[in-house]
Amino acid sequence: MKKILTFISICGILFSCKGQENNMEQSKTYAITKTEAEWKADLSDFEYYVLRQAGTERAFTGEYDKHYKKGIYQCKACHTPLYDSAHKFDSGTGWPSFYQAIENNVDTSVDYKLGYARKELLCASCGSHLGHVFGDGPRPTGKRHCINSVSLEFKSTEP
Numbered sequence: 001m002k003k004i005l006t007f008i009s010i011c012g013i014l015f016s017c018k019g020q021e022n023n024m025e026q027s028k029t030y031a032i033t034k035t036e037a038e039w040k041a042d043l044s045d046f047e048y049y050v051l052r053q054a055g056t057e058r059a060f061t062g063e064y065d066k067h068y069k070k071g072i073y074q075c076k077a078c079h080t081p082l083y084d085s086a087h088k089f090d091s092g093t094g095w096p097s098f099y100q101a102i103e104n105n106v107d108t109s110v111d112y113k114l115g116y117a118r119k120e121l122l123c124a125s126c127g128s129h130l131g132h133v134f135g136d137g138p139r140p141t142g143k144r145h146c147i148n149s150v151s152l153e154f155k156s157t158e159p
């Protein structure tokens, strides 16, 4: 009987830890936070829809789909550098695609919007939605970061 009770209490501890983890995930706080009213004031309606409501621009309509100048792509919402043009490639999907992000500046989360799990990409500074990452990219990473142009702003490093 004592063994059973010990077992039950261990289960209880495991479950409560798991619960706390989930709560932490949901209440993740970012270095840059604004109220919804502030985001709306700072972004266009379409930028707000994509960046703050995880919307998606239509394929082949974004400014940076066929854009191959040398420079850095920053977060449109908070200007954090997210992607280097050196890691951009033409995926043919109609969205700007990168095989890697600038280290530590892009966060991932899981979204079930289409009924199955997709890895969502977020700005690690402000939590704004960027796009999704898929496992069919080129070497060396094999990743395809599929990003909305409207989530980005380009800063040229060409002389």
Ligand SMILES: [Zn+2]
Pocket: 075, 076, 077, 078, 079, 080, 123, 124, 125, 126, 127, 128
């Ligand atoms: Zn940001």
